[in-house]
Amino acid sequence: MTRVMILALSMAASSAFAQHVPPDPPQNPLPHQSYEQMVEMMRMDDTERYGRVSVDQLEWQNADHADIAWDVQAYYGGDYNKLWLKTEGVHEQHEDDARVEVLWNRIIHAVVELADRCASRFRRRTFAHVAGARRRRPGAALVRHRSRDLHR
Amino acid sequence: MRTAQPRTNLDDPGPGLRDNGRRVLTYADLHTIGGPIDRREPGRDLVLHVTGHMQRFIWSFDGRKFSEAPPLPFTYGERLRITLVNDTMMTHPIHLHGMWSEVEDESGAFLVRKHTVTLHPGQQIRYAVTADAPGNWAFHCHLLYHMEAGMFREVHVA
Numbered sequence: 001m002t003r004v005m006i007l008a009l010s011m012a013a014s015s016a017f018a019q020h021v022p023p024d025p026p027q028n029p030l031p032h033q034s035y036e037q038m039v040e041m042m043r044m045d046d047t048e049r050y051g052r053v054s055v056d057q058l059e060w061q062n063a064d065h066a067d068i069a070w071d072v073q074a075y076y077g078g079d080y081n082k083l084w085l086k087t088e089g090v091h092e093q094h095e096d097d098a099r100v101e102v103l104w105n106r107i108i109h110a111v112v113e114l115a116d117r118c119a120s121r122f123r124r125r126t127f128a129h130v131a132g133a134r135r136r137r138p139g140a141a142l143v144r145h146r147s148r149d150l151h152r
Numbered sequence: 153m154r155t156a157q158p159r160t161n162l163d164d165p166g167p168g169l170r171d172n173g174r175r176v177l178t179y180a181d182l183h184t185i186g187g188p189i190d191r192r193e194p195g196r197d198l199v200l201h202v203t204g205h206m207q208r209f210i211w212s213f214d215g216r217k218f219s220e221a222p223p224l225p226f227t228y229g230e231r232l233r234i235t236l237v238n239d240t241m242m243t244h245p246i247h248l249h250g251m252w253s254e255v256e257d258e259s260g261a262f263l264v265r266k267h268t269v270t271l272h273p274g275q276q277i278r279y280a281v282t283a284d285a286p287g288n289w290a291f292h293c294h295l296l297y298h299m300e301a302g303m304f305r306e307v308h309v310a
Contacts, residue, residue, distance in 0.1 A: 022282075022284035022285065029286070029287050029288075030287060030288045032288070033288075035219055044218075044299065044300045044304070045219075045300075046217045046218050046219050046300065046301055046302035046304075047217075047219050079208055079209075079210045079217075079301075079302075107205075107208060
């Protein structure tokens with residue numbers, strides 16, 4: 001009985017595929033939609049801006065006096081242009097240094113990125129401006145321009 | 153990055169499943185009974201590269217995200233062949249809405265009828281489509297993070 005049913009089912013399946021009937025035209029055809037309308041309906045936007053904060057180090061120690069160390073990066077932007085913030089520093093008994101960098105990161109080729117960087121080092125009161133391009137692979141810098149102002 | 157010499161064989165289980173001591177089923181093991189729904193030879197070829205940038209999480213067809221690409225026009229009633237070449241280092245299940253994807257084997261003969269066609273890194277797959285459903289349809293990677301990042305096209309059948 002089971003064998004007969006399986007045979008009947010497989011015959012029905014093969015004859016249904018052999019005589020494929022195209023689907024009926026859509027009952028409610030979609031009118032042409034702009035990208036904005038699609039984004040609204042599908043909630044799917046590849047031009048959306050997004051950000052990330054990554055904390056590599058965040059330490060605080062309350063011994064005789066407070067020791068602090070941090071290393072934090074954050075970015076915000078789209079796929080091609082990003083504003084990047086990097087800050088790291090230590091505040092200890094024998095060492096006291098902090099640095100903040102603001103970068104504009106732009107992709108100009110699949111493996112080449114442009115970075116325009118303003119960096120400030122608080123303790124030494126320096127300010128540097130670096131523009132450069134780097135290759136993602138194999139990882140060597142291509143071009144670099146650097147200017148530095150020292151406000152002593 | 154372009155895959156200069158994409159592999160076309162369908163009997164490779166893909167990265168992570170090769171030579172693991174088990175028998176892994178592949179597309180070469182699938183055969184649809186009854187042949188293709190449409191026996192016409194495809195009238196044209198549409199080649200699409202599956203592209204992406206891992207670090208920036210940009211995903212696209214032919215290097216263009218959905219927001220940067222016009223819809224793909226299909227003529228109502230035509231039989232066409234889609235060739236997908238995976239230039240990325242990930243596997244992508246590609247889904248064409250509204251119409252069947254009839255995967256061909258290496259020799260160009262009909263093999264299996266599918267909704268979603270999975271492409272391994274560096275692989276090329278060809279399949280025939282009969283545009284028998286008028287309207288606007290989605291064509292996209294079914295990893296939804298990739299779809300939302302731009303690996304999506306509209307297909308207009310008219």
